[in-house]
Amino acid sequence: MAEIVLDNVTKRYPDGALAVDKFSMDIADGEFVILVGPSGCGKSTTLNMIAGLEDITEGELRIAGRVVNNKSPKDRDIAMVFQSYALYPHMTVRQNMGFALKLAKTPQATIDEKVNEAARILDLTQHLDRRPANLSGGQRQRVAMGRAIVRDPAVFLMDEPLSNLDAKLRVQTRTEVSRLQRRLGTTMVYVTHDQTEAMTLGDRLAVMRTGLLQQIGSPHELYESPLNLFVAGFIGSPAMNFMAGTLAEGSLQTAIGNLPLTPALRQALERANVGRQVIVGIRPENFEDASLVKPELRGHGVTFHATIEVVESMGSDVFVYFTQESGLSAGVDQLADLAEDSGKADTGASDETVTARLDAATQIREGENAELWADVRTMHVFDPKSGQNLSLETETGTPAAAAT
Amino acid sequence: MTASTDTVTSDQTAKPGKRKAPLSEGARAERRLGWILCAPAVIVMIAVTAYPVGYAIYLSLERYNLELPQAVKFIGFSNYAAVLSSPYWWQALKVTLIITVFSVAISLVLGMLLALLMHRTLFGRGTVRTAALIPYGIVTVAAAYGWQYAWTPGQGYLSAAFNNSAPLTSEVKAIAVIILAEIWKTTPFMGLLLLAGLSLVSEDLQKAAKVDGATAWQRFTKITLPLMKPAILVALLFRTLDSFRIFDNIYILTDGANGTGSVSILGYDNLFNALNLGIGSAISILIFICVAIIAFVFIRLFGTAAPGTDIGKR
């Protein structure tokens, strides 16, 4: 059991490329922390540095109070699950799981006991004498987990351990991982690019982009109070809608109408002194079919008309898509990153498509010019230059769990 | 090919000297292990090639006849002058080049046919491959005796089939027989290398070209051949350099009689029949230079497809 401290950990390759820039984070003993971000953001490099598989260029890494920058992986008391599982194909499941203990010259009786125990937990007992090649994907994944468990390490490191499973199994195994971590109580650092996985699994999430830590916080904090455009757009599915806004006479002019500003928000924006142009972010669930909004709520938002292009009924909810002149200028790099990560850049989907999640009772049809309502109490306002979330300061107290 | 980003990354970190932070214990151990693991191979290779080549350069500048060990004397480039002004050297070089060009060109065409056959044949693929490996694997000397007897009048089936001719006694015909023996021996290797190149051309591309209306010949010349270019060039380079050092077949078939000796035969004769180390070494160095020129020309043609560049990147 151990806490991990990353103190300005930096990875710079000899060609000058900066993979991870001054990453600082304290991970408490027994905590389940997720490193999440689009590919190339430096999350795997960070994990490899914790594991000792890559050198740390600058900064300090402490595990259980000990500086381990120059320790080899075997001296760090860690176990790791790899994306490809990295099961030794020439060993049986039993030998795979016992390999680390054998290298550590653990007595055979102890090895057997620990392997059997891990196999029991993971429901692998009947497969112990088979080779990895003869196992299904899910079983292999469990063997990889088992190999980590038997070590009884201070820290578990997981590098996208579920990404090779099909969608259904991934959801199941996700729950298993979560249950296992609670049961063992071991500190766990888990890397994924999948924000849903990150939200459902972690105690705390560290969102990364281009080698920089963006924000650390609980899933709830990241969702409710994203520090910047990138986090706001990355966390949450479907993603937050962004549109340009112009500050004018106590309200925000946007493509969906004039959004009223609460006094607190107005003050915050004035304090920030960012000029008149801002970016407004509204989550899909903050829209509603105007006809279904209770009269007493209507005043908290604005109603507007939009021609609905696509309606997707999910049973519990209905998603509708419409196009609005978003007015966002290109060149906001955080938005560009988000578009790339979501695949929007590849599919050619427009930035101007707005997604709204409506109550299942809605009668809106495709092609209809429907009346929609947007809740402005939960909207976010961002500085287009820095991407900073300007609306956070309206909340009572300090911005929650700001990254240092 | 498994060019993953991982390996690229690891190679970047491999560059020494530019690193600011001290090497971690792991990286130092890895570096040390790399050197230790390579050391035996490097030592043997240097001992057997680099050192003797250096020594040969030295010997080639001396008058050194084994029959006259007292008369060893430094004479500069006289040995080279002697070799380069001798008709024997130019005759041997001509024969070597003729054998190389013909045997490589013909075995390339036949090898391509063999590769296509092994790639496309509907049945018996394993049998064909096994049969093709026999000429590749057979001891050259053993095969050469087979050819020698086959072309001996009154004894061999091939001679009998060609009116009891005795090709090994005339220069041109003997060279033709040598080329034939080389082609028989090396076509399978060519075929296997080309087959590997062929299997890198995906079936889907062939199907796409078919849908686009390409005939079988167009598919071969416009899709298959361009994609196989790296494999063809590698096969050609290996075969050309291999052919240039031809020795075994000529030694058995004619022993260089009637002007059929290759440069390797000439070098051997100078050492073991004339016992002239100085001249023999000069010939060695000249052959080495020829090979270097051939390799250089090929590598210029290759560009980035040169063998080894791929490994180097990792």
Add this chain to the structure above:
Amino acid sequence: MAAVTTTPRQKAGWGTANFVVIALAMIPVLWLASLSFKTPAAVLDPSLIPSQWTLGNYSQILKTSQFIRPLINSIGIGLIATLIAVLFASMAAYAVARLRFPGKGVLIGMSLLIAMFPAIALVTPMFNIERSLGLFNTWPGLIIPYVAFGLPLGIYTLSAFFREIPWELEKAAKVDGATPFQAFTKVIAPLAAPGMVTTAILVFMFCWNEFLFAISFTSTIASRTAPASIAYFSGSSQFTVPTGPIAAAAVVITIPIIIFVVFFQRRIVAGLTSGAVKG
């Protein structure tokens, strides 16, 4: 395969092509075999099938140490050189494929150079070096150059095999507490065993086949290998060519090759092509 429908004509066409290839590959070998079974009198008969069969040629060569001793030399030198070359090559190939260290490019360049090296260029200087070191006409005198020329082949083939082994396996071994050496011996080497066998076969075939060094660096049957010894066969009198015994000896040294080819066809093909095409 693209051809889903096979007409009998196609089948016949491929069959004919296959047959032609097999015949072209086999007839020269079968001719040699038939010569070896011919009596001295019938040796002058150009037919492919001996009219009279005899094992006399075989008993003649297997009776004298003139062939038996070189055969033993060939096996011994070949095995020892193969063992050393595969050991050294797998060490170097692992380093090339996996480790980060300066000087890697030099090693690759050097082995490429040696793979293309004209052996004759070494014969003259090596002859003199071996004489002065007392290696001339000894087993080590052949083993050392064979190892050197087997190494490039081995390094290329094996590094291709090593590269097929997933990189993450080694990371896993490191995290599991293995030192780089343990990662090599316990995880990589067992997985690379098929590659090593393949490489060993290729290197042994090279040693078995080698002729120029074998006649240059030996002077008696103390170290002369089988192919070289055949060139020194003499007839019963000065003017008779010992065709039958030579053919028999050629067949004997061909047998191991046929065995390798038949049993390890797949591996030989994989080994030959992996090094050349992917390397």
